[in-house]
Amino acid sequence: MATALHAAAPDEKGPATSPDKTLLRFITCGSVDDGKSTLIGRLLYDSKLLLDDQLAALEADSRRAGKAGGALDFASLVDGLAAEREQGITIDVAYRFFETGRRKFVVADTPGHEQYTRNMATGASAADLAVILVDARHGILPQTRRHSRIVHLLGIRRIVLAVNKMDLAGYDEARFAAIVADYAAFAAEAGIEDFTAIPMSGLAGDNVARRSRRMGWYRGPSLLEYLEEVPGEPPAADEAFRLPVQWVNRAGADFRGYAGTVASGRLRVGDPVRILPSGARTRVARIVTFDGDLAEAAAGQPVTLLLADHIDCSRGDMIVADDAETPLVEQVEADLIWMAHEPLVPGRSYWLKLGTLTVAASAARAEPLGLNDIGRATILLDRPVPALPYRRSRRLGGFILIDRATNATLAAGMVAGFPSGGPENRLERPGGRIIRLAGDPARARQAHERLRARGRTSFVLDRASLLTELASDVGADEAELARRGAAVARLLSRAGVTVLIAPDLPATAALGPELDLSDPPESWDWII
Amino acid sequence: MNAPFAPAPANARLSHLARLEAESIHIFREVAAEADNPVMLYSIGKDSAVMLHLARKAFHPAPPPFPLLHVDTTWKFRAMYEMRDRMARECGMELIVHRNPDALARGINPFDHGPLHTDLWKTQGLKQAIDRHGFDAAFGGARRDEEKSRAKERVLSFRSASHRWDPRNQRPELWDLYNVRKGRGESIRVFPLSNWTEADIWHYIAAQGIAIVPLYLAAPRPTVTRDGLILMVDDERFRLRPGERPIERWVRFRTLGCYPLTGAIESRAEALDQVIRETLTATTSERQGRAIDREGGAASMEKKKQEGYF
Ligand SMILES: Nc1nc2c(ncn2[C@@H]2O[C@H](COP(=O)(O)OP(=O)(O)O)[C@@H](O)[C@H]2O)c(=O)[nH]1
Numbered sequence: 001m002a003t004a005l006h007a008a009a010p011d012e013k014g015p016a017t018s019p020d021k022t023l024l025r026f027i028t029c030g031s032v033d034d035g036k037s038t039l040i041g042r043l044l045y046d047s048k049l050l051l052d053d054q055l056a057a058l059e060a061d062s063r064r065a066g067k068a069g070g071a072l073d074f075a076s077l078v079d080g081l082a083a084e085r086e087q088g089i090t091i092d093v094a095y096r097f098f099e100t101g102r103r104k105f106v107v108a109d110t111p112g113h114e115q116y117t118r119n120m121a122t123g124a125s126a127a128d129l130a131v132i133l134v135d136a137r138h139g140i141l142p143q144t145r146r147h148s149r150i151v152h153l154l155g156i157r158r159i160v161l162a163v164n165k166m167d168l169a170g171y172d173e174a175r176f177a178a179i180v181a182d183y184a185a186f187a188a189e190a191g192i193e194d195f196t197a198i199p200m201s202g203l204a205g206d207n208v209a210r211r212s213r214r215m216g217w218y219r220g221p222s223l224l225e226y227l228e229e230v231p232g233e234p235p236a237a238d239e240a241f242r243l244p245v246q247w248v249n250r251a252g253a254d255f256r257g258y259a260g261t262v263a264s265g266r267l268r269v270g271d272p273v274r275i276l277p278s279g280a281r282t283r284v285a286r287i288v289t290f291d292g293d294l295a296e297a298a299a300g301q302p303v304t305l306l307l308a309d310h311i312d313c314s315r316g317d318m319i320v321a322d323d324a325e326t327p328l329v330e331q332v333e334a335d336l337i338w339m340a341h342e343p344l345v346p347g348r349s350y351w352l353k354l355g356t357l358t359v360a361a362s363a364a365r366a367e368p369l370g371l372n373d374i375g376r377a378t379i380l381l382d383r384p385v386p387a388l389p390y391r392r393s394r395r396l397g398g399f400i401l402i403d404r405a406t407n408a409t410l411a412a413g414m415v416a417g418f419p420s421g422g423p424e425n426r427l428e429r430p431g432g433r434i435i436r437l438a439g440d441p442a443r444a445r446q447a448h449e450r451l452r453a454r455g456r457t458s459f460v461l462d463r464a465s466l467l468t469e470l471a472s473d474v475g476a477d478e479a480e481l482a483r484r485g486a487a488v489a490r491l492l493s494r495a496g497v498t499v500l501i502a503p504d505l506p507a508t509a510a511l512g513p514e515l516d517l518s519d520p521p522e523s524w525d526w527i528i
Numbered sequence: 529m530n531a532p533f534a535p536a537p538a539n540a541r542l543s544h545l546a547r548l549e550a551e552s553i554h555i556f557r558e559v560a561a562e563a564d565n566p567v568m569l570y571s572i573g574k575d576s577a578v579m580l581h582l583a584r585k586a587f588h589p590a591p592p593p594f595p596l597l598h599v600d601t602t603w604k605f606r607a608m609y610e611m612r613d614r615m616a617r618e619c620g621m622e623l624i625v626h627r628n629p630d631a632l633a634r635g636i637n638p639f640d641h642g643p644l645h646t647d648l649w650k651t652q653g654l655k656q657a658i659d660r661h662g663f664d665a666a667f668g669g670a671r672r673d674e675e676k677s678r679a680k681e682r683v684l685s686f687r688s689a690s691h692r693w694d695p696r697n698q699r700p701e702l703w704d705l706y707n708v709r710k711g712r713g714e715s716i717r718v719f720p721l722s723n724w725t726e727a728d729i730w731h732y733i734a735a736q737g738i739a740i741v742p743l744y745l746a747a748p749r750p751t752v753t754r755d756g757l758i759l760m761v762d763d764e765r766f767r768l769r770p771g772e773r774p775i776e777r778w779v780r781f782r783t784l785g786c787y788p789l790t791g792a793i794e795s796r797a798e799a800l801d802q803v804i805r806e807t808l809t810a811t812t813s814e815r816q817g818r819a820i821d822r823e824g825g826a827a828s829m830e831k832k833k834q835e836g837y838f
Binding site: 021022023093094095096097099103104106118119121122125126246247249250251252255257259260261288289290291300301302304315339351353354356394395398399400402406407408409412 | 584585
């Protein structure tokens with residue numbers, strides 16, 4: 001058996017290597033024992049990147065594990081950590097590399113157990129394509145549907161349904177057709193537009209690298225042929241230029257460059273741009289790289305921009321084409337994949353990182369979410385953030401939530417849309433919040449200080465500040481005092497100032513939420 | 529099943545090297561922006577050479593905003609020390625050389641002390657240097673294709689205050705959003721070359737004209753064979769066993785470390801393109817030339833990592 005497998009490997013020369021290939025990243029998903037490790041091992045093996053000393057170790061491993069009756073155990077090629085080996089399952093994302101004459105491949109190998117949904121999401125986030133494995137004997141399982149939904153949610157549009165272990169199903173066409181029909185029905189319901197189904201046997205090598213003679217009824221490509229030929233991604237041509245500023249490069253007194261990776265669109269020297277969130281306008285003077293200045297740059301390229309005018313711009317800001325429509329939002333509807341043991345707590349303050357910007361955020365409305373759950377939530381941000389829906393841009397619509405105490409990454413989020421889409425969501429200079437404070441008046445100062453530390457202007461509007469001038473004539477008319485207070489608060493907030501209405505003013509002076517500072521809730525921090 | 533392909537990540541159009549380069553530069557900028565006191569571990573080999581080149585690209589025209597740290601064992605090839613000093617000068621970066629004073633005092637060497645040599649000079653030396661300078665992020669040139677346990681390493685690998693690596697407690701990494709936040713005393717190892725393969729490294733060196741230590745190219749060198757390895761007699765400290773005499777052989781190295789522990793291969797590949805051709809049709813993986821991985825069997829690298837070896 002071992003020799004037969006050796007012989008099955010292509011005997012032509014190793015892949016012609018060339019520095020100018022394209023790269024395809026894909027993820028493999030399947031339930032435990034569907035044959036994922038075997039299939040990946042087979043891909044590595046057949047693409048001739050199995051080197052001799054790894055092979056020797058492989059043979060030793062196969063003997064030790066006593067698996068497969070002395071045949072090569074391809075799975076042991078791709079099992080990594082000792083702890084996992086003891087459990088006999090893979091528990092994390094492992095990355096594998098192989099190449100053919102035309103493409104280089106990075107495989108994110110993720111485990112099948114439901115409790116490792118988070119690893120699957122991690123692998124899928126960077127993938128161009130997903131290979132979903134099913135065992136021909138078992139057909140489409142709940143796990144298959146779950147993996148497909150996650151892959152779809154993460155925006156992967158290319159799905160290969162790998163119907164594996166066809167050797168154990170007699171290489172039967174009808175069996176294959178039934179599984180494909182089953183999956184097609186599910187796909188239609190799940191909103192998956194397209195998939196390619198391939199019957200194969202990872203163990204015997206049928207339709208993995210080369211087309212199988214044992215399934216003459218199948219006319220399509222082998223898996224490897226498909227992976228090699230699946231067309232290059234169409235450029236996201238119609239997206240406008242956008243670049244989240246990563247790093248301000250101060251190389252000398254006169255040099256102030258804004259470094260980042262172009263997230264969408266293209267840019268030419270001289271193009272008019274705006275800085276978000278400030279809205280300041282200028283032009284691009286130079287596109288600087290180590291290999292010389294560029295005349296233009298496109299999505300995916302790391303560059304350093306020099307602007308024509310001295311304009312305030314820092315890490316977390318975004319440089320966009322002047323005519324780019326980029327909403328600045330303080331609320332998003334998002335799909336969350338929860339990745340931590342500790343569940344989501346609505347109202348609690350988290351860090352949210354989107355692009356190069358980290359802001360405080362909390363979930364307002366959310367389904368209960370625990371480890372490996374997926375659900376929709378309304379996320380409130382502590383300041384306006386430029387963002388796009390995830391389906392338009394992974395870079396500008398994907399975010400992570402971070403625990404403020406432990407710094408753990410808690411969730412992956414995908415912007416689904418912007419609630420109540422009112423024009424205020426598009427304001428480039430959004431209003432400040434108006435918050436009525438209750439409890440100890442001394443806390444108002446504290447809140448003010450805290451906002452200042454975060455770079456936000458605020459104003460404590462109290463009875464004394466109104467009575468000195470603006471309301472010196474109202475006397476005992478509390479309603480009038482409240483009316484004038486509310487008017488001032490609105491004006492200030494329109495100018496971008498957060499107004500903290502002190503407890504000594506009538507409640508009707510405030511339009512915003514009330515905050516009792518003697519008993520600050522978890523959400524205290526983001527509200528102010 | 530015939531719906532057209534929807535748009536996917538726009539950067540899929542770049543050649544694979546351009547895509548890898550972009551990814552590494554992104555990582556450098558992200559970590560430099562968010563870490564307090566980063567450093568680059570510079571081991572002088574070809575991976576370090578590529579890593580340094582990428583760091584320069586990320587911050588051009590400024591020099592990279594962190595120093596280079598060489599955790600020295602005093603037993604590197606002479607040609608490596610020359611390259612190290614030359615590169616530090618050229619890049620305008622500060623070079624910090626750390627030699628474990630304890631190992632120095634005890635005269636730890638690869639001839640007498642076996643595994644202790646690596647542990648004291650490298651593992652302990654690295655921890656000392658990081659603690660002494662208070663570095664909170666260290667860039668390293670490890671690649672996922674090098675070895676099985678590395679295949680699961682994150683780009684950002686968190687180490688406790690005692691430098692331990694817990695494979696079960698690593699953060700998920702989504703898209704190119706790196707969570708660089710950490711607690712007091714914790715540090716991060718950052719691997720910007722995670723997704724590069726050995727072939728990528730060589731192609732990139734050739735395409736970019738990156739300077740590498742000449743030992744990677746074949747030349748006649750004084751050698752002895754011992755325990756199945758071809759060792760180069762690089763200076764008079766090499767202890768010859770009775771009957772051993774250095775013989776001139778045409779050799780080159782696939783990896784560079786301490787010269788008494790690093791095996792050469794016989795080769796006539798004097799030029800880079802010849803090396804690339806030989807390497808990419810080679811039938812042994814590159815770490816095979818290193819004695820360090822052999823100590824302790826299959827799970828040895830993983831154990832070393834848990835103990836804090838890079
Ligand atoms: N008959 C047959 N067995 C297979 C095939 N692929 C995998 N197996 C076997 O199925 C078992 C599980 O395979 P493995 O690759 O470890 O599955 P994983 O848990 O998905 O990684 C092993 O005993 C394999 O030898 C196949 O195509 N045909």
